Amino acid sequence: MKPYLANFRFYEELNDFLGRDHYKQTIAYRFGGQPAIKDPIEVLGVPHSEVDLILVNNASVGFDYKLKDGDRVAVYPVFESLDISPVQRLRPKPLRNTAFIVDVNLGKLARGLRMLGFDAAYGNRLKDREIVDIATREKRIVLTRDRKLLFRKSITHGFWVRAVDADAQVREVLTRLDLYSQVKPLQRCMDCNGRIEPVAREQVWSRLEPLTRRYYSEFFRCSSCHKIYWSGSHVAHMTGVIRELLVR
Ligand SMILES: [Zn+2]
Numbered sequence: 001m002k003p004y005l006a007n008f009r010f011y012e013e014l015n016d017f018l019g020r021d022h023y024k025q026t027i028a029y030r031f032g033g034q035p036a037i038k039d040p041i042e043v044l045g046v047p048h049s050e051v052d053l054i055l056v057n058n059a060s061v062g063f064d065y066k067l068k069d070g071d072r073v074a075v076y077p078v079f080e081s082l083d084i085s086p087v088q089r090l091r092p093k094p095l096r097n098t099a100f101i102v103d104v105n106l107g108k109l110a111r112g113l114r115m116l117g118f119d120a121a122y123g124n125r126l127k128d129r130e131i132v133d134i135a136t137r138e139k140r141i142v143l144t145r146d147r148k149l150l151f152r153k154s155i156t157h158g159f160w161v162r163a164v165d166a167d168a169q170v171r172e173v174l175t176r177l178d179l180y181s182q183v184k185p186l187q188r189c190m191d192c193n194g195r196i197e198p199v200a201r202e203q204v205w206s207r208l209e210p211l212t213r214r215y216y217s218e219f220f221r222c223s224s225c226h227k228i229y230w231s232g233s234h235v236a237h238m239t240g241v242i243r244e245l246l247v248r
Contacts, residue, residue: 004032005028005031006029006031006040006054006067006070006072006073007027007028007029008026008040008071008073009026010044013048014051016048016162017044017107018044019137024117029044030227031067034067036069037061037066040067041054041206042151047147047158047160049078049142049156050078050159051076052077053075054073054074055073055074055075056071056073065114076206078157078159080248092164094098098132098179099118099139099140099141100119100120101134101141102122102143103145103146103149104123107124107168107172109170110122111190112167112170115180115242116184116185116216117183118183119193120188121134122195135158136239138154141156141157141158141159142158143158144160170245171245180248183242185238185242186229188206189222189225194225195222197220197221197223199221200219201217203221216232218230218231
């Protein structure tokens with residue numbers, strides 16, 4: 001029998017990671033030695049990258065805190081819609097560098113986020129290792145349906161996407177990370193994540209179809225792949241899609 005006992009309570013969506021027996025329950029955790037608190041949290045099934053605040057006996061601690069006999073532990077998720085100020089979060093800047101790296105099978109989510117102006121890197125052939133590297137190097141939030149990926153040590157900010165339908169996924173990310181106020185439609189290229197910038201008609205003239213030349217005067221160009229956008233029917237269509245996505 002392990003000699004020590006600590007009580008863990010996980011809040012809000014972190015319960016999604018726990019087994020049925022532990023869902024929204026106080027968990028009696030037996031242990032020996034002096035494990036860093038990150039270990040029992042992950043042993044219980046919760047990736048550290050989803051955790052933003054740990055309170056031990058009502059004081060906030062870091063992941064390296066050594067668990068002690070009798071500790072009462074409260075663990076809170078990474079997201080902004082829960083007001084946990086003024087207590088200190090685990091990271092000085094929670095995750096508001098709103099840039100994403102989107103896991104391989106979530107291409108439609110990436111396109112949806114780009115349409116709303118978010119920086120969402122995506123490649124359908126990226127290996128887990130590469131996703132972790134990009135997240136670390138470029139300080140991106142990992143969006144994935146694969147919980148295991150979020151256990152990787154070097155990932156600091158991740159979100160396990162629960163929804164299956166792409167539109168529902170976009171809404172889920174906006175809601176959970178409280179991003180509605182940061183939506184800036186039509187600023188990112190949906191194909192490549194580059195920035196879209198206004199461009200003079202003369203600069204793109206040679207690439208336009210005769211009808212486009214005749215009917216449109218305002219043009220935008222992706223600074224990365226050079227795709228041309230104009231305020232025609234497809235912008236109207238996107239505006240409609242965006243309006244749908246933003247219905248709460
Ligand atoms: Zn582009």
